[in-house]
Amino acid sequence: xxxxxxxxxxxxxxxxxxxxxxxxxxxxxxxxxxxxxxxxxxxxxxxxxxxxxxxxxxxxxxxxxxxxxxxxxxxxxxxxxxxxxxxxxxxxxxxxxxxxxxxxxxxxxxxxxxxxxxxxxxxxxxxxxxxxxxxxxxxxxxxxxxxxxxxxxxxxxxxxxxxxxxxxxxxxxxxxxxxxxxxxxxxxxxxxxxxxxxxxxxxxxxxxxxxxxxxxxxxxxxxxxxxxxxxxxxxxxxxxxxxxxxxxxxxxxxxxxxxxxxxxxxxxxxxxxxxxxxxxxxxxx
Amino acid sequence: xxxxxxxxxxxxxxxxxxxxxxxxxxxxxxxxxxxxxxxxxxxxxxxxxxxxxxxxxxxxxxxxxxxxxxxxxxxxxxxxxxxxxxxxxxxxxxxxxxxxxxxxxxxxxxxxxxxxxxxxxxxxxxxxxxxxxxxxxxxxxxxxxxxxxxxxxxxxxxxxxxxxxxxxxxxxxxxxxxxxxxxxxxxxxxxxxxxxxxxxxxxxxx
Numbered sequence: 001x002x003x004x005x006x007x008x009x010x011x012x013x014x015x016x017x018x019x020x021x022x023x024x025x026x027x028x029x030x031x032x033x034x035x036x037x038x039x040x041x042x043x044x045x046x047x048x049x050x051x052x053x054x055x056x057x058x059x060x061x062x063x064x065x066x067x068x069x070x071x072x073x074x075x076x077x078x079x080x081x082x083x084x085x086x087x088x089x090x091x092x093x094x095x096x097x098x099x100x101x102x103x104x105x106x107x108x109x110x111x112x113x114x115x116x117x118x119x120x121x122x123x124x125x126x127x128x129x130x131x132x133x134x135x136x137x138x139x140x141x142x143x144x145x146x147x148x149x150x151x152x153x154x155x156x157x158x159x160x161x162x163x164x165x166x167x168x169x170x171x172x173x174x175x176x177x178x179x180x181x182x183x184x185x186x187x188x189x190x191x192x193x194x195x196x197x198x199x200x201x202x203x204x205x206x207x208x209x210x211x212x213x214x215x216x217x218x219x220x221x222x223x224x225x226x227x228x229x230x231x232x233x234x235x236x237x238x239x240x241x242x243x244x245x246x247x248x249x250x251x252x253x254x255x256x257x258x259x260x261x262x263x264x265x266x267x268x269x270x271x272x273x274x275x276x277x278x279x280x281x282x283x284x285x
Numbered sequence: 286x287x288x289x290x291x292x293x294x295x296x297x298x299x300x301x302x303x304x305x306x307x308x309x310x311x312x313x314x315x316x317x318x319x320x321x322x323x324x325x326x327x328x329x330x331x332x333x334x335x336x337x338x339x340x341x342x343x344x345x346x347x348x349x350x351x352x353x354x355x356x357x358x359x360x361x362x363x364x365x366x367x368x369x370x371x372x373x374x375x376x377x378x379x380x381x382x383x384x385x386x387x388x389x390x391x392x393x394x395x396x397x398x399x400x401x402x403x404x405x406x407x408x409x410x411x412x413x414x415x416x417x418x419x420x421x422x423x424x425x426x427x428x429x430x431x432x433x434x435x436x437x438x439x440x441x442x443x444x445x446x447x448x449x450x451x452x453x454x455x456x457x458x459x460x461x462x463x464x465x466x467x468x469x470x471x472x473x474x475x476x477x478x479x480x481x482x483x484x485x486x487x488x489x490x491x
Contacts, residue, residue: 011324107435109321110336130336132321133423137431146424151337244436252436253323256443263447267454274384277460279479 005118010108018118025120026163027185028172029192030093031223032233033199033207034179037062037076037091044174045074045095048159068094070147073156074171077234083226092222092233093171093180096143096156098122100216103241106249107138120185120219121160126152140215140239158219188221195223214240290473293488295466303357304467310350315446317343322439344421351414358407364394365404370483371397394484398455402448409445412437 005018042064046053051072056065063078079090102122105114113128114135124135124144131151135144144153159169167173168182181188192209199207208227211217224233231237296304317339320329330339367375370390374381374397380389381398395403416434419426426434456463460480466472477485 011327013324109324109327111324111327128336130321130330130340132340132420134420134435136423137428137435142428148424151341242432242435244432248436248439252440252443256322256439259443259447260450263450267450267458270382270454271458274382276458277384277480279461279475 006115007118007120008102008105008116009112010105010114011111016115021118023118024184024186025118025219026158026182027120027188027219027221028098028158028169029181029183029188029221029223031179031181031192031195032090032092033195033204033223033225034177035076035091035093036177036179037078038176039064039076040174040176041093041171041180042072042074042076044170045156046072048162048170049073049157068143068145068155070145070150070154073154079232079234081229081232083229083232088226088232090226090233092224092235094234095171095220096122096158097141097212097215097239098156098158098219100218101241103138103140103215103245104135104144105138106241107134107245109134117160119163121158121163122219123157123160124153124155126150126154129153138242138245140236140241185219185221192221192223196227199223199225210235212236212239214238292471293474293477293485294470295472295477296470298470300357300360301467301470303353303360306353307350307357310346310353311445311449314343314346314350315442315449317346318439318442319446322442344417347414347417351410354407354410361395361403365400367397367400371400374398375401391482392480392484393487394481396481402452405448406445409441409448412441413445416441 005021005023006016007018007021009016045051054069054071056069059066061078061080063076065072065075068075074093074095077092077094079088079092081088081090098121100120102114102116105116105122108114109132110128110130113125113130114122115125116122129152131146131153133144133146133153135153136142136146144155146153159167159171162169172180172182181191183191189209189211192211196207196209204225206226206228208224210222210224210227210230222230222233222235224230224235226232313333316329317333319326320333320336320339321327321343327336330336333339333342370393374390374392377389378398380386381396416438419430419434420438423431456467462472462476463480466476474485477488
């Protein structure tokens with residue numbers, strides 16, 4: 001959205017025009033304790049983004065598909081776990097987490113294919129995407145999906161098109177229990193904290209906020225009744241930007257550039273200093 | 286005058302074709318790879334038809350490179366074995382670099398530097414191919430493999446390109462008329478005696 005300032009642009013060394021600008025960042029809060037698994041958010045997402053639905057196989061659960069797809073960006077994960085002899089049936093809406101420090105953006109080699117708006121939304125630009133799929137490896141949440149026909153990567157946009165004109169994301173709009181809310185990240189983190197306090201008073205000692213610090217925090221934040229085991233909700237335990245991606249984009253790149261430059265200059269100045277190899281005067285042994 | 290120069294066959298037509306297929310496929314893969322290596326080199330993608338085109342063809346160039354490299358490897362691997370002289374040569378390689386070749390063992394058809402380059406490029410090629418295949422289809426490859434490949438592929442490429450920079454310098458400016466040996470296939474006896482004396486003796490009278 002050109003109407004929204006950019007904070008970070010993939011594969012672009014120069015600072016983004018909106019970098020350093022103070023704006024309220026937005027967030028989506030998912031209170032899993034009041035989710036009823038109705039899937040209205042899934043339908044609203046498909047509708048608003050005009051996505052064709054592709055049937056998946058039946059997996060024996062209520063879950064619509066085994067995972068996100070290039071055409072399915074919002075999935076409620078249904079998980080059954082056994083805790084202290086008690087069955088827990090957990091539902092958690094799953095989509096792009098809109099990380100504060102997005103691994104996809106770090107891994108992307110195509111300038112402008114992934115951008116982060118000043119409001120925190122991480123968005124993919126299909127017209128700059130080259131379809132390499134590096135974002136899929138950089139993302140610790142397994143969110144971006146490569147479309148087999150178009151060879152472009154797709155994911156939840158946090159309805160950047162709606163947000164930029166002052167509307168809330170489609171999933172939020174559709175939620176009948178208000179388990180989803182949208183607003184400034186500050187407000188929603190406070191709201192989440194208050195909700196966690198209330199849950200603790202109700203006896204849910206393990207209640208907590210899922211806002212993983214390994215990716216600098218996220219713009220999609222969860223309230224979990226069992227925050228000590230986010231993996232039971234299908235959420236990664238401690239998501240981080242992969243160290244191999246960080247090493248490649250950091251030290252290896254410097255080392256490599258030094259090697260290339262050193263090699264070319266080294267060869268040139270070797271010639272300047274020592275000149276070419278000379279031939280013998282005769283063909284004798 | 287050049288017509289009267291005596292000629293020795295340095296590389297057969299088959300060797301030259303193989304070498305240049307390796308070189309051209311490598312060059313394409315390296316330049317398109319560099320486009321994705323650094324945003325400051327992304328303009329190379331435009332030179333080769335744009336980002337999606339580069340992403341589409343780079344892996345195929347890699348497959349071609351691996352295939353012709355394998356052919357070259359089969360043809361030369363025996364001649365590339367390092368002997369005692371080569372090991373001594375490597376210990377005194379600094380003398381070769383400054384053109385002070387006193388005490389430097391005589392080189393055969395390939396000198397020890399060329400042999401080391403051959404084995405180093407072979408190792409890099411294996412690594413580039415195996416990690417490249419993983420990066421080619423991110424949607425089906427296990428995550429752990431992709432995480433390794435995303436680091437090892439560029440690391441192997443840096444290693445390989447560094448070797449090729451040296452190789453190009455040696456084959457053009459540093460050793461005059463070596464290039465003609467690889468492109469037209471012949472050198473003069475004097476050139477052979479100067480740079481590959483052991484080889485010169487081996488083929489004398491042939």
